[in-house]
Amino acid sequence: xxxxxxxxEELKRSKEYAVAEKIILSLSEAFELEIPKDEIGYITMHLxxxxxxxxxxxxxxxxxxNVLYLTKQLIVAVGEKINATFVSEDRLLKDLLTHLKxxxxxxxxxMYIGNPLxxxxxRDYPDIFEAIKDSCAAIxxxxxxxxxxxxxxxxxxxATIERASPQHLSVLVICSSGLxxxxxxxxxxxxxISGISRIDQASLFELESRDLADYDLILSTIPxxxxxxxxxxxxxxxxxxxxxxxxxxxxGKQLRQxxxxxxxxxxxxxxxxxxxxxxxxxxxxxIILNILGTFYIGKIEVxxxxxxxxxxxxRLKMEQLIHDDAAxxxxxxxxxxHGGLGIPGTSLALYHTRLASIQKPLFQLYxxxxxxxxxxxxxxxxxxxxxxxxxxxxxxxxxxxxxxxxLSTLIIRDEASSRAFEILDExxxxxxxxxxxxxxxxxxxx
Numbered sequence: 001x002x003x004x005x006x007x008x009e010e011l012k013r014s015k016e017y018a019v020a021e022k023i024i025l026s027l028s029e030a031f032e033l034e035i036p037k038d039e040i041g042y043i044t045m046h047l048x049x050x051x052x053x054x055x056x057x058x059x060x061x062x063x064x065x066n067v068l069y070l071t072k073q074l075i076v077a078v079g080e081k082i083n084a085t086f087v088s089e090d091r092l093l094k095d096l097l098t099h100l101k102x103x104x105x106x107x108x109x110x111m112y113i114g115n116p117l118x119x120x121x122x123r124d125y126p127d128i129f130e131a132i133k134d135s136c137a138a139i140x141x142x143x144x145x146x147x148x149x150x151x152x153x154x155x156x157x158x159a160t161i162e163r164a165s166p167q168h169l170s171v172l173v174i175c176s177s178g179l180x181x182x183x184x185x186x187x188x189x190x191x192x193i194s195g196i197s198r199i200d201q202a203s204l205f206e207l208e209s210r211d212l213a214d215y216d217l218i219l220s221t222i223p224x225x226x227x228x229x230x231x232x233x234x235x236x237x238x239x240x241x242x243x244x245x246x247x248x249x250x251x252g253k254q255l256r257q258x259x260x261x262x263x264x265x266x267x268x269x270x271x272x273x274x275x276x277x278x279x280x281x282x283x284x285x286x287i288i289l290n291i292l293g294t295f296y297i298g299k300i301e302v303x304x305x306x307x308x309x310x311x312x313x314x315r316l317k318m319e320q321l322i323h324d325d326a327a328x329x330x331x332x333x334x335x336x337x338h339g340g341l342g343i344p345g346t347s348l349a350l351y352h353t354r355l356a357s358i359q360k361p362l363f364q365l366y367x368x369x370x371x372x373x374x375x376x377x378x379x380x381x382x383x384x385x386x387x388x389x390x391x392x393x394x395x396x397x398x399x400x401x402x403x404x405x406x407l408s409t410l411i412i413r414d415e416a417s418s419r420a421f422e423i424l425d426e427x428x429x430x431x432x433x434x435x436x437x438x439x440x441x442x443x444x445x446x
Contacts, residue, residue, distance in 0.1 A: 011044045020044040066339045067104070069377040071096050072412055073139050074132075081131035084160045090443070092159040093409060099155065107142050115147035117154075117252045122146070125153050132156060154251055168197030169216035169253055174231070176204050176222050185221065188238045195250045216253050219246070277445055284444060287361075287403050288437045294321060295433070296364045297426040300387075303370040309333060309351075312366055312389065323357040328391075331355050342376035342384055343411065346418045349374050350411060352390040361400050362391040363407055365421070365429070386422060406440050407433075 011017050020043035028035050071093060079086060086092050105111075115121075122129050132152050136144045144152075173185050186199045202210055207227055212218060218231040232249060234242045298315065300308050309332045313325035322328055331353045335341070341349045349372070366387045376382045388411065390404060410433075411421050420432050 011041055014044065017044045066377045067100060068093075068097060068408060069343070069412055070139050071100060072409075074135055077135040077139060078128070078131045078156055081135065082127050082160075086156075086159040089159070090409070092155060094405075095155045096152070099151065103144075103148050103151070104140070104142070107144065107148070115150045115248070117248055118147055118150040120252060121150040121153050125157050128153050128156050128160075151248075154248070158251075168195060169250060170198040170214065171196050171200070171217045171219060172210065172212065172215040173199060173201050174204065174207070174218065174220040174222070174224065174228075175201075175236075185219065185234070185236060185238070189219075189246070192238060192243055193246055193250065217246075217249060281441060281445060283399055284403065284441045287400055288441070291361055291363050291403065291407075292430060292433065292437075294319075294360070294362055294364070295426075295430055297429065298364070298366045299369065300366050301369050305372055305374075306333065308366075308368065308372070308387070312387075316362070316391075321359050321362060322355075322391075323359070327357050328353075328355060336374075340375035340377045340379055342374045342382040343418065344376045344378050344380070344382065345415075347371075347383065347385040347422055348388055348411065348418070349384040349386075350388045350390065350408070352408070354392045354394050354396075356394050358391050358393045360393065361396060361404060362389065363404075364389045388421065402444075403437070403440070406437070410436055 017040065020040045023043055024035050024040050027033070074096070075086070075089060075092060078084075129149060133144065133146075133149045136142070136149065136152070171189065173189070175185070183201055186201060189196060189199055200215070204222065204224075204227070207224075212228065218224075218228060219234050220228070220231050221234060221236050223233060224231050232245065234246070238246075298312075300311055302308055302311055306329070310325070310329045313322065313328040313332075316322045316328065317325040332351050335351060335353050341351060343350060366389065368385050368387065372384045373381055374384050390408065392400070392404060410417055412418060420429065424432060
């Protein structure tokens with residue numbers, strides 16, 4: 001196995017590389033094996049991918065707004081191709097963003113990922129599969145393997161279905177002999193996997209007496225090639241890969257059951273207030289009130305881009321909202337080097353960054369007397385007359401990031417929403433934001 005050594009040198013500068021080195025050392029000692037150095041590179045890449053997947057600040061990280069814009073385009077393109085209305089487009093957008101960040105990283109670095117449901121997904125959802133494959137190629141200008149497309153299909157397929165109450169599945173766990181091993185696996189499944197209502201155990205010798213058609217999923221700790229046609233091989237001690245594999249299988253099975261129950265409408269949940277609900281309402285309300293409390297639309301007279309950003313930074317320092325205006329100006333200029341900031345089809349540009357000198361989350365707009373020419377998110381030149389500034393401290397809660405993520409999505413949600421950000425004055429836009437953020441809270445509470 002060969003790993004590109006130039007790229008390996010690049011990875012050595014990351015913190016994940018040091019962690020990967022320790023993992024390789026521990027494995028070498030545990031199994032008394034000499035493991036090639038190249039394996040450190042592969043483990044580092046997977047750690048970086050996992051880091052992206054768990055990053056809850058995804059919307060305001062570098063280049064993430066570009067991914068947000070492209071993901072919105074993907075949803076629109078796929079919807080048009082399959083003539084579908086998605087049940088919860090906001091939820092679909094959030095799920096796709098979480099999935100696409102590590103996916104794009106894997107594709108960029110040539111990392112392969114398997115998908116045990118690929119063939120089933122291509123058979124069950126051929127139209128969605130082809131629509132996503134064509135749309136990804138056009139929008140992301142990247143070659144998405146069928147395995148990655150199949151994972152995306154699960155998200156889109158789920159969003160086209162009015163979900164019934166969750167479908168719980170039955171699972172058969174098989175081991176070589178006796179029930180000790182299978183019971184241990186069953187215990188792990190109960191603790192780590194949701195969506196399973198029944199788990200039975202069997203040894204290899206009991207297979208003939210079992211009706212395998214009674215089970216949605218068959219898991220085995222030993223190869224069953226000569227005994228069972230469809231099963232999933234897992235470890236006795238479930239690995240992260242095993243857990244991910246089982247979760248994908250369960251989601252696929254649930255989607256297939258949902259296809260048979262399209263007319264089922266989920267009963268409304270009891271909307272009674274609870275202490276937890278009130279606490280959540282207070283939490284989000286305080287965050288939103290703080291952001292709206294410093295909301296502002298200003299006017300900038302200077303013409304040079306650096307001077308414009310410097311003038312904004314100086315104002316924020318004067319208002320005691322940041323400590324270091326020079327650091328913020330530098331960060332905003334550096335941000336532009338990572339990708340276009342102009343929002344296509346509008347006269348808006350979104351500057352966003354996280355910095356230690358920023359005192360609190362800020363959302364402000366600035367009208368330019370002299371329009372700027374900037375690069376858009378689809379890498380074309382465009383004219384900008386209004387800057388949107390989304391700024392945050394480095395250390396903030398996940399709830400704050402959720403609100404900022406919502407605001408990022410709102411700017412490009414649809415043509416009417418983008419137009420509101422383009423033309424409304426301070427009071428008008430503040431009213432609009434208040435209404436939309438109120439809906440955001442209601443969604444969170446429900």
